[in-house]
Amino acid sequence: MKIDKQHLLNYSILIPYLILSVVGLIMIYSTTSALQVQNGRNPFQLLLSQAGYWVLSLIAIAIIYRMKLSFLRRPGLIYVTLIVNGFLLVISHFFEAVNGAHGWIRLGPKGIIGLQPAEYLKLLIIWYLAHQFAKIQGDIHKYDYQALTKGRWIPDKLNDWRVVSLLSLGLVASLPDLGNAVIVALIMMIMITSSGIGYRWFSTALIGLVSVSALLLGSIRVLGVEVVAKIPLFGYIARRFAAYFNPFENATESGLQLTNSYYAMSNGGWFGLGLGNSIEKNGYLPEAHTDFAFSIVIEELGFFGASLILGLLFFLMLRIIVVGIRARSPFNAMMSFGVAGMLLVQTFVNIGGIAGLIPATGVTFPFISQGGNSLLIISIGIAFVLNIDASEKRELIQEEIERTMV
Structure with missing residues (x-):
C-alpha cells in the first residue's frame, strides 16, 4: 500500500x-x-x-x-552543488563590492538578478556535513570524536570534511563577508555537535570560541581599530568595530x-x-x-x-x-x-x-x-x-x- x-x-x-x-x-x-x-x-x-x-x-x-530522500542524499548531487557554489564564491570577487564585500553576482539587464553564494553555502554545508557524518555513525558511537578526525588532527586528504569546510569558510571570509563567515562557522559547530560526539567536545569548542572572541575584542579595544584597518580587505570591519565600541562618538559616520x-x-x-x-x-x-x-x-x-x-x-x-x-x-x-x-x-x-x-x-x-x-x-x-x-x-x-x- x-x-x-x-x-x-x-x-x-x-x-x-x-x-x-x-x-x-x-x-x-x-x-x-x-x-x-x-x-x-x-x-x-x-x-x-x-x-x-x-x-x-x-x-x-x-x-x-x-522528491525521494534517497535522491537528495546522492553524493554526486551534494558534491556537484557544493563545487558549483564554491566556483560562484570565487567568481563573485570580480563583481562590484556592496558595503565593502564582493558577495554579489549581478546578472541580466542592470543587474536585475542577484546571486549571493554565501547565503547558499549555509544550507549546503549543513547538507554536506549531514551526509558525511551520517556515513560514520557506527564509528562515532564507538570512537567518539576520533571517528571524525580518523586519528589525525591534520587532514591527509583534500576530500576530508575539514578541508572542504574550512576552504568554504575561507572563501566567504575572503570576500570579505564577516557576518556570513561567522554564521557558517557556528553552523559547522552545530553540525559537529549533532553528529553524535560527546557533549564535552561542544563545551570545549564553545569555551574556546568565547575565549578567542573576548581576546580579539579586548585586543582591538586596547590597540585601537586602526590595527584592523591596516589588514588588506578588512578596512570596513574596522569601521564596524569603531561603531561597536563608541557608536555615539561616531554618530554621523561609522x-x-x-x-x-x-x-x-x-x-x-x-x-x-x-x-x-x-x-x-x-x-x-x-x-x-x-x-x-x-x-x-x-x-x-x-x-x-x-x-x-x-x-x-x-x-x-x-x-x-x-x-x-x-x-x-x-x-x-x-x-x-x-x-x-x-x-x-x-x-x-x-x-x-x-x-x-x-x-x-x-x-x-x-x-x-x-x-x-x-x-x-x-x-x-x-x-x-x-x-x-x-x-x-x-x-x-x-x-x-x-x-x-x-
Missing part, C-alpha cells in the same frame, strides 16, 4: 512559515516604500522583487517535498546605523508608532530594509509586536527540532538540527548587531529583511524538513501496516 506524502504534510511548520513570509512582505513594503517614492521610483519595486523570490520559494518547496537603531527601538516603546509610521526609515537609518529591518519592526509594532514575531519564529525552530529528535535516520536528524540552527544563529547574530551586543555583521533577519536569496535558502531548508518529516511518518505507517497484516 502506497501512502501519498501530501497527506502527511506538517502544518505546524508550514503555517508559521507562511505567516512569517507574509509578515515579511508587509514589513518590506513598509520599510522601502517611502524612500522609493522620495527617489522617484516605484514604491512596490522591492516588494515585488521579494514576492517574486517567495513565489520561486513556494515552487522549490513543492518540488523538493515530492556609528550612524547603530545610533539610529537605538533611536528606532526607543521610539517603538511597548506598542510602537503604528505600521508604516516609522521615523528612522525615512533616510535616517541606512539599510533599514535589510540589516536593521527588525529595528523598524520594533519602532512600528513595539516590544509586543516584535515579541510576537520572535515567538512565532522560535516556535518554527522548535517544531523543526522536534522533527530532528523524532527522526530515526542520522542524516534526517542532522539536517533538521542544522536548518533549525541556521535560523537560530542568523536571528541572534542579527539581533546582537542591531542591539550593539556584537559588532554589526550585515546579516539579515530571517523572513523580515529584504533579501530574496536569504528567503529562498530558508525556504529550501524548510522544504527539506517537511520532506524528512513526511518520509519518516510514511515509513512508520507502512511498518505498522505490514505488522498488522502478518
Whole structure:
C-alpha cells in the first residue's frame, strides 16, 4: 500500500512559515516604500522583487517535498552543488563590492538578478556535513570524536570534511563577508555537535570560541581599530568595530546605523508608532530594509509586536527540532538540527548587531529583511524538513501496516 506524502504534510511548520513570509512582505513594503517614492521610483519595486523570490520559494518547496530522500542524499548531487557554489564564491570577487564585500553576482539587464553564494553555502554545508557524518555513525558511537578526525588532527586528504569546510569558510571570509563567515562557522559547530560526539567536545569548542572572541575584542579595544584597518580587505570591519565600541562618538559616520537603531527601538516603546509610521526609515537609518529591518519592526509594532514575531519564529525552530529528535535516520536528524540552527544563529547574530551586543555583521533577519536569496535558502531548508518529516511518518505507517497484516 502506497501512502501519498501530501497527506502527511506538517502544518505546524508550514503555517508559521507562511505567516512569517507574509509578515515579511508587509514589513518590506513598509520599510522601502517611502524612500522609493522620495527617489522617484516605484514604491512596490522591492516588494515585488521579494514576492517574486517567495513565489520561486513556494515552487522549490513543492518540488523538493515530492522528491525521494534517497535522491537528495546522492553524493554526486551534494558534491556537484557544493563545487558549483564554491566556483560562484570565487567568481563573485570580480563583481562590484556592496558595503565593502564582493558577495554579489549581478546578472541580466542592470543587474536585475542577484546571486549571493554565501547565503547558499549555509544550507549546503549543513547538507554536506549531514551526509558525511551520517556515513560514520557506527564509528562515532564507538570512537567518539576520533571517528571524525580518523586519528589525525591534520587532514591527509583534500576530500576530508575539514578541508572542504574550512576552504568554504575561507572563501566567504575572503570576500570579505564577516557576518556570513561567522554564521557558517557556528553552523559547522552545530553540525559537529549533532553528529553524535560527546557533549564535552561542544563545551570545549564553545569555551574556546568565547575565549578567542573576548581576546580579539579586548585586543582591538586596547590597540585601537586602526590595527584592523591596516589588514588588506578588512578596512570596513574596522569601521564596524569603531561603531561597536563608541557608536555615539561616531554618530554621523561609522556609528550612524547603530545610533539610529537605538533611536528606532526607543521610539517603538511597548506598542510602537503604528505600521508604516516609522521615523528612522525615512533616510535616517541606512539599510533599514535589510540589516536593521527588525529595528523598524520594533519602532512600528513595539516590544509586543516584535515579541510576537520572535515567538512565532522560535516556535518554527522548535517544531523543526522536534522533527530532528523524532527522526530515526542520522542524516534526517542532522539536517533538521542544522536548518533549525541556521535560523537560530542568523536571528541572534542579527539581533546582537542591531542591539550593539556584537559588532554589526550585515546579516539579515530571517523572513523580515529584504533579501530574496536569504528567503529562498530558508525556504529550501524548510522544504527539506517537511520532506524528512513526511518520509519518516510514511515509513512508520507502512511498518505498522505490514505488522498488522502478518
